[in-house]
Amino acid sequence: MKPMLPSLTFDLPIRPDWLYEVKYDGFRALLEWNSKGITLTSRNGKELFPQFPEIKEFLFQYEEKLKPFLPLQLDGELVFLENTHKANFSAIQVRGRMKSEKKIIEQATHSPCRLMVFDLLMLKGKPLYSLDFHKRKAELGKLLQTLEFHLDPDPYDDQLIQYVKANEDFNDLWEKVVLYDGEGIIAKSKNSLWEEGKRSLQWLKYKNWKYVSCFITSFEKTNGYFYVGVYKNKEILPIGQVLFGFKPEEKNALKQTIKQNMTSEDAQFIYVEPAICLEVKYLELYDRQLREPHFDRFRFDLEPAQCTYDLFMFAQKNLPSDLEITHPDKPLWENLSIQKADYILYLREISPYMLPFLKNRLLTVIRYPHGMFGEAFYQKNCPDYAPKFVETQPSDGIDYILCNNLKTLVWLGNQLAIEFHVPFQTINSNGPSEIVFDLDPPSKDAFQLAVKAALLIKEVLDQLNLIAFIKTSGNKGLQLYLPLPENVFSYDDTRLFTSFIAEYLISKDPDSFTIERMKKNRRNRLYVDYVQHSEGKTIVAPYSMRGNEHAGVATPLYWEEVNEKLERVSFNMENALKRIRSQGDPFQNYFQTKQIQAFAPVLDILKQGKKG
Structure with a gap:
């Protein structure tokens, strides 16, 4: 059949x-x-x-x-x-x-x-x-x-x-x-x-074509195929051949031009020096060849030297074609071989998993215009030179960027915005969209204190039938999330809960945890900052990179990974994507959980206890 x-x-x-x-x-x-x-x-x-x-x-x-x-x-x-x-x-x-x-x-x-x-x-x-x-x-x-x-x-x-x-x-x-x-x-x-x-x-x-700028290297006389390539390190890299998409007059003119400018000929091919540039649309690279290539248009505005492997790789990842990536070979880390192109491609591939946590949230970024080699700065206001497609939202005299789509994310990446920080609510929320515990140990070496705190909190949450998600901070701690239904609870409500958890941790292990705000009085204990969860405060977004020496990523974890073997430096740009491909996204069901989170009964008990 x-x-x-x-x-x-x-x-x-x-x-x-x-x-x-x-x-x-x-x-x-x-x-x-x-x-x-x-x-x-x-x-x-x-x-x-x-x-x-x-x-x-x-x-x-x-x-x-x-x-x-x-x-x-x-x-x-x-x-x-x-x-x-x-x-x-x-x-x-x-x-x-x-x-x-x-x-x-x-x-x-x-x-x-x-x-x-x-x-x-x-x-x-x-x-x-x-x-x-x-x-x-x-x-x-x-x-x-x-x-x-x-x-x-x-x-x-x-x-x-x-x-x-x-x-x-x-x-x-x-x-x-x-x-x-x-x-x-x-x-x-x-x-x-x-x-x-x-x-x-x-x-x-209707296909999701990718577009590559390339040049013609030869014409196959037996079947009419035009062979195309790009430059990689000044050498010609063949990427396939194209037959379809030409109008008859375009094909005839092209054949004549190739014959008139050929450098050599054999029984099968006519060869030419790179000179004629084309834009070809294709589905993907398969066995080092363009799959389903179609001629799209001539690129008389390009020189062959501009048809490069780097730009081809950007096309491969389906980056927005009308967005210029500047200085793709710029090194970003001193001891790691990460160039700007690598970072942009990371953002492209992580975007399906990261964008939902940025959507409709007032964005604060930390930009590193010189990579880790120079000074960084916070940016809240949308700059005047931002393209029209960048959405903004005014709040408290600041015109914040809303990173609601891939194009904005890649544009920010090209600006070398490395860290993405978001508030605990969206622009449509009257109160918190989630509760987040930022478990920040006193030093990098005390990471296991964050693990201990997370597991103790998880024990309580399990008893209360609350669902939590956990991620690394990308730096030296862990961050624990409880998704909440929108526009139901206030920050006063969530403060009751965060302070309850903080007091619980201190009662369980006062030598490990403290709510002491003065650093000098904390004595190598993990500070449980329940005050941080409030309106206007921010937290690093899931899958955001961090501007530290190991190119850390704020990486979602599965709870079974949170144990004494967990190491903070294991989660970086290189393996964040590998984890998703092999293990999936631990935050996959995050937003569905908002509807079933049984926080109201817990809050009722806490309010009754406060009255009593």
């Missing part, structure tokens, strides 16, 4: 009565389960279970629950899920080529792939092809809910069959696809029928 296919479009597919799904990049797969057994078939008719046994094993766990719905047929994409909006094309290709059964089983166990299901074609033996798409989608959602499957994609969930949501707002979904560097969007008419083997105009694929 051949699947229905979408048509490629370069025009925004925003239309009335259309729905929008994330386009995951993998192997299109039809799952069928009937009296003869279960199959997972590619669009070319290849059986996929031998290469991906984990999907079959997962389904068999639900055999009894699924029996009432058989025969069953699902349409989806088999992927290696990298994040909620992106699949790793290279990884699924590697899995698809594996021959060794031992290696396949090893990968299936440790790095399982997932079937992202977006359509229901048969249920209880009844074909659903003639149902409108939105009705099939509703039936699919009901089926997965009956099986008690989660309906949100999650690369760290043990659930290997995952649901692809249909969204009504294209722009909202597109913003997330760009943020997470996904492949694109599939737009589908609500009323489209499922038509076997047809490439339909009722389904459209």
